[in-house]
Amino acid sequence: MLIGLGGCSQIGYYAQSIDGHFTVLHEARPVSDLLAQPTIAPRLRARLIEAEQIRSYAVSALDEPDNGSYRSYADLKRPFVVYNVFAAPSLSLKLRESCLLVVGCVEYRGYYSRESAEAYADELHRDGWETFVAGIPAYSTLGYFDDPLLNTFIYLPRAEVARMIFHELAHQILFVRGDTAFNESFAVTVETVGVQRWLSEHPDAAMEYERYDARRRQFRQLVDSYRKRLETLYGSAETDIQKRAGKDALFAGLRADYEAMKTSWGGYKGFDPWFATHLNNAKIGSFATYNQWVPAFMVLLAQSHDDLPTFYAAVKAMSKRPAKERNAELAALDSTPAAAVARTSLDTPIQAGR
Template sequence: MAALGGSGLAAALLVTATACLTSGCSTLGYYAQAVSGHLAIVRAARPVADWVADPATPPALKQRLELSQQMRDFAVQKVGLPDNASYRRYADLGRPAAVWNVVAAPELGLRLKTWCFVVVGCVGYRGYFDEAAAEALGAELRAEGWDVAVYPVPAYSTLGALPGSWFADPLLNTFIRQPDGELARLIFHELAHQVAFAKGDTLFNESFATAVERIGATRWLATHADAAALAADARRDQRRADFRRLVMRYRGELEVLYASPASEADKRAGKARVLQAMRDDYAELKRTRWDGYAGYDRWFEHANNASIGVLSAYNDAAPAFERLFEREGRDFARFYAEVRRLAAASRAERRAALGIDDAAAPGGKDEPR
């Protein structure tokens, strides 16, 4: 499964935390963990060239690092992404994820709960550098009656908000060994967050980055992958598409159920039936199309309104951005200029330009929920 993006809060939280230290903030503890977690990653990072030159670096890691730099150059030269220090350094964190995200949705609804921050506005997740802290928040939210998902994120973006190597996103052990196509997608996705950012609009930001990763990875693979690698990537992409279609079909059933005049008890029973039917269809999909591939088992085991809602945020508007890329003549400079214009526009103008139904958009309006 492709990474569900990363926390785009790090650089903004660094800025906000500074203000909190002088003016006081009720969420200072959260900001502090974001700052310390990010700086710990940056301190652990060394230039890729140093890792490659170090005789103690395993040959397999050297190969992945060298490949990552080819992808990084490709991102600049062929995908029009920023040419800066991001992904020119590498760190081994000694853990399986960069951050853990917490998302929540009502028991009988699909709109994500949002948290609001001074710089980035309201977002439909909260990211932690410590898994235990993320699980603790998840437990609190469950006790309040929310559907909750806590999931590992291999990478995050600082949005290019601050200059200098201290704020350049490094390559990490959490994703460097992913298959070639997945590694390219992740690098292109995270760099896309540095191109444009709409305050408080997770759907816009993540769907844009998803569109860029798809376009960029297709171009990378077409020029750098052999037949076997292309076939393997096509199988992964087909499974990803099958997964999204299956989940979105059942999301539609849940939306109808939650909007119905049925009693809460009947909605709860209906929700259980829908989720079980989705799991049954997934088991059939694995058997008939995926040759038993089990990479999505954990997702379906824990599927709820929150996990379905966050999947929507990263994918729902991606086709609209792909169409925009086509309308701009497949010219990245024109495409990015238009996306930046929309990012600076009102939410209503963004939705209208992209043909998105705001009422159905995950996360809702830019206000706390």
């Protein structure tokens, strides 16, 4: 298969992808086997039991796939499972696409080693692209393999573990080749609804999650507000010199506003690593990928009477239409008053019973 792909760089990329993924699978052990070991660390035991309960909830309450995914565990001895490379021009937030087997064209390229990701980012930077390397704690193989629980996310707050499992399983329900915004917005919709429902049955987990979730949402709102201002700047009639000056001013403003936000958090530094590296269009542009159509999908869910199987069927029907028709339908949903309400709700921290 690799011989037929052509190009040494492409062969090398697919080889590291295949080797990296099978290394992850090789490290995975069934959760049931691990729990049967008397020597397992108590903290890991507790987390695996909770993850098993969350996995069962995904099937019984969210109608997500009942298969071998997230029923095994692997300790990769590193903080992230993959590293995604995003790239954008110096005066645009339009992300560079990579067209790959199985998933089609996506707005990033993933690597299993940080060194390989940074080498590719350096290559793009030499060609004039602004780049951002993002560590990713979980990913989905779309049901082709049984994805394991990982040390990269198992110790996060319980509701955050639930969110990630619900999100990745949603990709197994539906995935459209080459439409990142559609796929990620659908998965974010499922994760959001799933966490709300899970918290309503696990109020003991709400307190630890509310602060975690509130800070993340405030951070996302801050970056999104600057993303919109950058889009306005880049689409204006200003000269390139004026645009570059305006861009520098906006990035300085973003840093200053973050410092003020951090003060309101009592000095919480959880997002400092994001600001520790150079701010650029690739970093800002990556934010739009996951949430573009979430309000529209929320409206569609409401039209489905909040019944997830009915909603899944409606989204699957939509996914079979040409991209132009699909996007037009989503844009129509997104322009409704109900979408505005959903957008406001998405900016409000999740709470038990909501």
